[in-house]
Amino acid sequence: MDAKYHMTREETLFVVRRNIVDYIWKSARLEGLAVTYPDTEAIYNGMSVQGVKVSDIVAVNNLKHAWQFVLDMLDEPTDYSFVCKVNRCVGGNSLIILQIIRLSVRLTSVWAAIT
16 A cells, blocks of 8 residues: 655655754643743744743753754664663653653654655
């Protein structure tokens, strides 16, 4: 069975890079962070944001670094070690197992679509 919306690796990377702030914002909202899309975009671009807790800014930056890590490692195998490295990016070495699974599944599914 052929994929209905098959994209090349380059096309998929273009879509990911074009929508990365949206992906980070949606992940942040799923994690319960009180950030708006404009807040997320400002944090992503390295700007300061008034009225956002430092822990939320750190979490958004961790999500950004996780995405950067995945995009930098496209040619690496998706195995347990890879998932643990993604978790370290997201959780700052915390041991939140559900967070590992949720984000790793999202990122590895994008990774699998790209490769």
